[in-house]
Amino acid sequence: AQSVTQPDIHITVSEGASLELRCNYSYGATPYLFWYVQSPGQGLQLLLKYFSGDTLVQGIKGFEAEFKRSQSSFNLRKPSVHWSDAAEYFCAVAFGSSASKIIFGSGTRLSIRP
Amino acid sequence: NAGVTQTPKFRVLKTGQSMTLLCAQDMNHEYMYWYRQDPGMGLRLIHYSVGEGTTAKGEVPDGYNVSRLKKQNFLLGLESAAPSQTSVYFCASRTQTGNYGYTFGSGTRLTVV
Numbered sequence: 001a002q003s004v005t006q007p008d009i010h011i012t013v014s015e016g017a018s019l020e021l022r023c024n025y026s027y028g029a030t031p032y033l034f035w036y037v038q039s040p041g042q043g044l045q046l047l048l049k050y051f052s053g054d055t056l057v058q059g060i061k062g063f064e065a066e067f068k069r070s071q072s073s074f075n076l077r078k079p080s081v082h083w084s085d086a087a088e089y090f091c092a093v094a095f096g097s098s099a100s101k102i103i104f105g106s107g108t109r110l111s112i113r114p
Numbered sequence: 115n116a117g118v119t120q121t122p123k124f125r126v127l128k129t130g131q132s133m134t135l136l137c138a139q140d141m142n143h144e145y146m147y148w149y150r151q152d153p154g155m156g157l158r159l160i161h162y163s164v165g166e167g168t169t170a171k172g173e174v175p176d177g178y179n180v181s182r183l184k185k186q187n188f189l190l191g192l193e194s195a196a197p198s199q200t201s202v203y204f205c206a207s208r209t210q211t212g213n214y215g216y217t218f219g220s221g222t223r224l225t226v227v
Contacts, residue, residue: 009154034215043118043204043218044157090156098210100145100164103173106156 002027004093006105014113015083021076021108023091032094033074034102035065039087047089050074061085086112117141120205120219127195127226135190135222137205143217144210146188147172148180150201151221157204163188164210195226 003026013019025031032051036044048059055067065076074091091105118139127133137146144165149157149172159172163182177199179191188207192199202223206216 004156006156036216041221043220044206044216045218046215049215098164101159101162101172102147102216103159104149104156106154 002093002095002103004091004103004105006089006091006108008108009106010109010111012111012113013081016080019076019078019081019085019110021089021091021110023074023076023105024072025074025091025093026072027093027095029095032099033065033067034092034094035059035063035074035076036090036092036104037061037087038090038107044090047076081110081112083112083114086110118205118207118217118219120203120222122222123220124223125225127192127224129195129197129226131195132191132193133195133224134192135203135205135224137188137190137207137219139186139188139205139207139217141207141209141217142185143207144185145208146182147206147216148178148188148190149204149206150174150199151204152201160190160203195224197226200224200226 005024034049035047038044050067088107088109094102121136147162148160158174161180163169166185169180181189205219
């Protein structure tokens with residue numbers, strides 16, 4: 001069965017420090033992978049997506065993610081975090097005909113230390 | 115602004131009451147989805163629709179019904195609300211092809227007492 005695992009429930013980093021949020025997936029075929037961000041009281045906003053090709057993808061707000069098929073991972077990174085990056089981050093995988101179904105990980109809450 | 119609109123934004127129900135959540139999108143998207151979000155569990159898919167007049171079950175469909183009579187609207191119904199259905203509900207939509215990223219609504223916070 002398809003699944004998405006985000007092993008870190010809560011991460012705190014200092015402003016200006018680098019960030020890596022982990023995501024592992026279970027899916028038999030080539031996955032479509034996403035990272036979303038959710039600010040408090042808001043819906044989810046798409047940060048970036050991977051369909052095929054270059055395994056390092058760039059997204060909005062200075063985020064990037066790398067797809068590693070051998071590790072079934074799609075980790076999110078940012079070289080230098082800003083206080084405004086404090087939010088909850090969700091990894092997701094799409095499958096089915098026309099990638100019609102997307103399932104989400106349980107999320108990682110990011111706090112920024114001044 | 116174009117996007118996904120959910121109504122209502124907040125609601126308190128008594129156990130056994132019924133209600134309908136409305137999701138409307140003006141982007142001509144074919145696919146629409148209802149998710150529920152609970153602490154520590156991410157978003158779980160309740161039902162989804164790949165076109166007008168079609169619906170399908172997601173991960174947690176029990177206790178919910180949906181209808182997609184018009185392409186722009188996707189309704190989520192609770193026939194007999196239970197405290198376990200206390201959650202934040204999100205609607206999302208996307209095109210059938212190309213960009214598979216969802217557009218999300220801002221959510222409906224439902225409390226069942």
